[in-house]
Amino acid sequence: MNILIKSATIIDPKSEFHNSTQDLLVENGYITNIGSNLKNPKNYKEIQLDNLHISQGWFDSSVCFGEPGYEERETIENGLKTAAASGFTTVVMNSNTNPVIDTNADIAFVLSKSANHAVTLLPLGALTRSSKGEDLAELFDMKMAGAVAFYDYKTAVTNPNMMKIALQYACNFNGLVCSFPQENKITRNGVMNEQVTSTKLGLKGNPALAEELQVARDLFLLEYAGGKLHIPTISTSKSVALIKEAKARKLDVTCSVAIHNLCFTDEALNDFDTNFKVIPPLRTQNDVEALIEGLKDGTIDMVTSDHAPIDIEEKKVEFDHANFGTIGLESAFGALQTVLSTKKAIEVLTRGKSRFGIEPNPIKIGHELNATLFNPNNTYTFSENDIKSRSKNAIFKGSSLKGKVYGIIANNKMYLNP
Template sequence: MNILLKSAAIVDSTSKHHLKKRDILIENGTIKKIAASIVNTKQVKEVSLLNLHVSQGWFDSSVSFGEPGFEERETINNGLKTAAYSGFAHVAVNANTFPVTDSKGNIKFLKSKAEGNAVSLYPIGALTMGSKGVDLAELFDMKNEGALSFYDYKKPIENANLLKIALQYAQNFDGLVQSFPYEKSVSRNGMVNEELNSTLLGLKGIPSLAEELQITRDLYLLEYTGGKLHIPTISTKKAVALIKEAKKKGLNVTCSVAVSNLFLTDDALESFDTNYKLLPPLRTSEDTKALLKGLKEGTIDGVTSDHDPIDIERKKTEFDHADFGSIGLESCFGALNKVSGFETAVAALTGLKKVFGVKPAPIEEGKNANITLFNPEINWTFSEKDIISSSKNAALLHCKLKGKAYGIYANKKLAVNG
C-alpha cells in the first residue's frame, strides 16, 4: 500500500528529521520522500490524523497470545490485531502455550500463523523441554528456525548448573538466554508484594529478596560463563542497582520492566481486584521511582506490556486461586507516556530491538517503512470498550492515561484503528 502521511512529527533520535513536522511519502514499503510539504500528485491514500506523531515501529519483548492450546484466551490473529492497533510493529511471543514452544516445529507453526500480517511475530523458544526446568530444549534448532531468545515464561531456572550450561552453549550461535528473577523457595505461596499492604490485607507476600537473590545468582553465573543474559520484568529498587553494577563491570546483561510496575503500586491491592495479581507483583512507590530512574538513565533497556491474557474463570475467583497476569498492549503507551514523557516512552518501546536482534528502521528516505503512528497528548481513561483482546483481565482498567497509538505501517500494510 502506498500512503502519504501528512504533518507528522517525527520522533526518531537517529533521524535528521527528529522532532520536526514533515510529510512522509511511502511507496511499496519504502520511504520515498520526506519534506515539509508533499503534493499528492500520484493520488495515493492520505493519512491525516490529529496531532500525528510517528516513530520507528515499537517492539514488545514479552507478549502471550494463548494459541496453540489456549485459543479462548487469545488467538494469534486477534493478538496481532491488538498489537497493531496498540502501536506495536514487532512482538516477541512467549512459549507458554500448549504444547510449549520447545522445538523448531513449534517455532515454524507460530511464524506460519503470522504470515501476511502487518505485525512481525518473533517466537521465543522455551529454554527447557516443556518449560519444566529439567533438560535444555532444542536451542540451536529453534534459533535456526527463527527463535529470538530462550525463556521459560515466568518460571525461574532453579538449577544453577542448568542455567550455566545454557549460557555456555548459547554462545556457540549467539543465542540470548532469559532468566526470570524469582527465587521460589523464598516466595513460597506468595501472591503480592511483601510489605505493609500485604500485612494489612492478610495476603501472603513475595519479598523483594526473592527477585534480588535470583538476580545475584544469575549475574555470578554470567560472570563465570560469559554469553548474553536478559533479565525480564525486574520490579525492585535493589534489582536496578544490581544490574547497574553488573553493566559497569562489563557483563553482557540487559533487562526490561513491565509497564504496570512503572505505573501502579501495591496500594491498588486495597480493592482485592484479581487484575492486580501480577508476577512480578506490584511494589512500593520507592521501587516505582527507582525503576523509572533506571529506565531514563539506561540501566533498564526497555519496557514491555507483559501482555498475558487469562480466561475469566481463572481471574474472576478468590484472590488466592486467581492466576497471575494482565493484558497490557492496549494501555501500554498511554501509561508509559504519562509517567515518562513521549521521547523516553518511544526510546523504551524501541530500545529492546538491539537486545533481541530486531533490525532498526530509521525514518529516512530510502529506508524500509516500519512506523508507529500515535498522539502523545490525548488524555483518556482506559475502559472495557478500549480492549481489543479476547480476554479482559486488565490491571490498568479505569486508569487515566496520556497518549494513544493510532496504529502502524509495516510490511507494506497500514493498520490503523478506526
C-alpha cells in the same frame, strides 16, 4: 502500498527530521520523499490525522497469545491485530502455550501463523523441555528455525547448574538466554509484595529478596560461564542496582520492566481486585521510583506490556486462587506517558530491538517505513471498550491515560484504528 502522510511530527533522534513536522511519501513500502507540502500527482491515499506524530515502530519483548492450546485466551491472529492497534510493529511471543514451544516444529508453526502481517512476531523457545527445568530444550534447532531467545516464561530455573550449562551452550551460536528473576524457595506461595500492605490485607507475601537473590545468582553465573543473559520484568530497587553494577563490569546482560510496575504500588491491592495480581508483584513507591530512574539512565534496557490474557474463570475467584497476569498492549502507550515524557516514552518503546536481532530502522528517505502513528496529547479513561484482546483482565481498567494510537505502517502494510 503507496500513501502520502500529511503534516506528521517526526519523533526519531536517528532521523535528520527529528522534531519537525513533515509530509512523507511512501511508495511500495519505502520512504521516497520527506518534506513540506509534498504534492500528490499520482493520487495516492492521503493520511491526515489530528496532531499526528510518527516514530519508529514500537517493540514489545514479552507478549502471550495462547495459541496453540489456549485459544480461548487469545489467538495469534487477534493478538497481532491487538498489537497493531496498540502501536507495536514487532512483538516477542512467549513460549507458554500448550504444548510449550520447545521444538523447531513449534517455532515453525508460530511463524507460519503470523506470516504476512503488518506486525512482525518473534518467537521465544522454551529454555528447558516443557519449561520443567529438568533438561535443556532443543536450543540450537529452535534458533535455526527462527527463535530469537530462550525463556521458561515466568518459571524460575531453580537449578543453577542448568542455567550455567544453558549459558555455555548458547555461546556456541550466539543465543540469548532469559531467566525469570525469582527464587521459589523464598517466594513459596506469596501472592503479592511482602510489606506493610500484605500484612494489613492478610495475604501471603512475595519478598523483594526472592527476586534479588535470583538476579545476583544469575549474574554470578553469567560472569563465570559467559554468554548473553536477559532478565525479564525486574521489579525492585536492588535488582536495578545489581544490574547496573554488572553492566559496569561489562557483563553481557540486559533487562526489562513491565509498564504496570512503573505505574502502581502494592497499595493498589486494597480492594482485592485480581487484575492487580501480577508476577512479579507490584512493589513499593521506592521501587517504582528506582525502576523509573533505571529506565531513564539506561540500566533498564526496555519496557514491556507483559501482555498476558487470562480466562475470566481464572480471575473471578478469591485472590489467593486467581491466576497471575494482566493484558497490557492496549494501555501500554497511554500508561507509559503518565510516568514519562512523550520523547522518553517513545525512546523506551523503540529501544531493545537489537537485543532480539532486529536492527533499528530510522525514518529516512530510502528506508522501508516501519512506524507507529499516534497523538500524544489525547487523554481518556481506559475502559473495556478500549480492549481488543479476547480476555479482559486489564490492570489499567478505570485508569486515566494519555495518548491515542492511530495505527502502524510496517512490512508494506498499514493498520489504522477505526
